[in-house]
Amino acid sequence: xxxxxxxxxxxxxxxxxxxxxxxxxxxxxxxxxxxxxxxxxxxxxxxxxxxxxxxxxxxxxxxxxxxxxxxxxxxxxxxxxxxxxxxxxxxxxxxxxxxxxxxxxxxxxxxxxxxxxxxxxxxxxxxxxxxxxxxxxxxxxxxxxxxxxxxxxxxxxxxxxxxxxxxxxxxxxxxxxxxxxxxxxxxxxxxxxxxxxxxxxxxxxxxxxxxxxxxxxxxxxxxxxxxxxxxxxxxxxxxxxxxxxxxxxxxxxxxxxxxxxxxxxxxxxxxxxxxxxxxxxxxxxxxxxxxxxxxxxxxxxxxxxxxxxxxxxxxxxxxxxxxxxxxxxxxxxxxxxxxxxxxxxxxxxxxxxxxxxxxxxxxxxxxx
Numbered sequence: 001x002x003x004x005x006x007x008x009x010x011x012x013x014x015x016x017x018x019x020x021x022x023x024x025x026x027x028x029x030x031x032x033x034x035x036x037x038x039x040x041x042x043x044x045x046x047x048x049x050x051x052x053x054x055x056x057x058x059x060x061x062x063x064x065x066x067x068x069x070x071x072x073x074x075x076x077x078x079x080x081x082x083x084x085x086x087x088x089x090x091x092x093x094x095x096x097x098x099x100x101x102x103x104x105x106x107x108x109x110x111x112x113x114x115x116x117x118x119x120x121x122x123x124x125x126x127x128x129x130x131x132x133x134x135x136x137x138x139x140x141x142x143x144x145x146x147x148x149x150x151x152x153x154x155x156x157x158x159x160x161x162x163x164x165x166x167x168x169x170x171x172x173x174x175x176x177x178x179x180x181x182x183x184x185x186x187x188x189x190x191x192x193x194x195x196x197x198x199x200x201x202x203x204x205x206x207x208x209x210x211x212x213x214x215x216x217x218x219x220x221x222x223x224x225x226x227x228x229x230x231x232x233x234x235x236x237x238x239x240x241x242x243x244x245x246x247x248x249x250x251x252x253x254x255x256x257x258x259x260x261x262x263x264x265x266x267x268x269x270x271x272x273x274x275x276x277x278x279x280x281x282x283x284x285x286x287x288x289x290x291x292x293x294x295x296x297x298x299x300x301x302x303x304x305x306x307x308x309x310x311x312x313x314x315x316x317x318x319x320x321x322x323x324x325x326x327x328x329x330x331x332x333x334x335x336x337x338x339x340x341x342x343x344x345x346x347x348x349x350x351x352x353x354x355x356x357x358x359x360x361x362x363x364x365x366x367x368x
Contacts, residue, residue: 062298
C-alpha cells in the first residue's frame with residue numbers, strides 16, 4: 001500500500017495552495033514524498049525497510065531499551081516500489097509489507113521463515129491474520145502481522161451531509177466533481193471499486209466483475225481532484241477545502257482530528273468498507289544481526305506497542321492480548337473498533353490478478 005503510515009511524526013515543510021484561502025484549521029505541515037525522504041541512520045547492525053513514519057520509538061521501546069538506539073531505517077513509498085527495490089538488490093534485514101505482497105517476496109526467494117520459538121508473544125497474534133498458507137505452512141511462518149485498520153469514506157462534516165456518504169456512489173456524485181480524492185494505491189482503489197459494484201470477496205473475481213469495477217473506477221476518475229500519496233497529503237487537501245470526500249485510512253482521520261478539522265469517517269456505507277493489515281518479513285542472507293531482527297520484532301509484539309500504535313497512528317495491533325488491555329472507548333474514538341456490515345478484507349490474491357489491477361489502474365489514471 002502507498003505509505004501505509006500516519007506520518008504524524010515525519011519531518012515537514014511549510015505548504016500552501018494558492019487557489020484556496022487556508023482556513024484556521026489548515027494543517028501546519030506537508031511531508032516530503034517518500035521517495036525523497038532520507039534514510040534514518042542509527043544502529044548499523046539492523047536495517048529496517050519500512051513505510052516512512054514508522055521509525056517511531058513508541059513502537060519498539062524494548063529494542064531501544066536493550067540496545068540504546070533505534071535501528072537504521074530505509075523508507076519506501078509503496079509496496080510495489082519496495083518489492084522492486086529489494087528484487088533489484090537492495091539489502092535490509094526486515095521489511096514491512098502489507099499482506100497482499102508477501103507471496104511476491106516468497107516466490108522471488110527473498111525471505112525466510114521466522115523462528116517463532118524466538119518470539120514469545122507470537123501465540124497472541126489473532127489467528128485470522130495468519131489464516132493463509134502464504135503466511136504459515138509446513139515450511140514455517142513467513143510473516144508476522146503487526147498492524148491493521150480500515151479504508152473508508154472521509155468527509156468534511158461541515159460541508160458534506162451525512163446522507164451523501166451513506167453510499168459509495170458519493171464518488172460518482174456530480175455534486176463533488178473535482179472535490180474527490182482517492183489513494184494512489186492499487187489495493188485500496190480496487191477494494192473501493194469492487195465494493196461499489198457489489199463484490200465483497202476479491203479472492204475470486206470474475207471477468208465481468210473486473211470489468212464492472214474498472215468501468216466504475218473510470219467514472220470515479222472523472223471526479224478526482226488528486227490521488228493522494230500519503231495521509232499527510234490527504235489531510236492537507238481536505239484542510240484547505242480543495243477536497244471534501246476521500247477514500248481514506250484511519251491515520252489521515254487521526255491527523256486531521258488532532259488539528260481540530262471537522263472530519264467524519266463513514267465505515268458503514270451501504271456497500272461496505274475495506275480492512276487491511278501489514279507485518280514484517282525476514283530477509284534471507286540479510287546483512288545485519290539476526291539476533292537484533294528478533295529483538296526488533298519482539299519489541300513490536302510487546303503489549304506497550306499496541307498503545308503507541310493506536311495513539312500515534314490510529315491503527316490497531318494484531319496482538320489480540322495487547323489490544324484487550326486498551327479501553328473499548330479508545331478503540332471507538334480511533335475508529336478501529338469492530339464494525340457491523342459489509343467488509344472487504346484485503347487478503348492475498350493471485351499475483352496475476354493483482355498485476356492486472358495495477359496495470360489497469362495506471363491506464364485509468366492516464367485517462368484511458
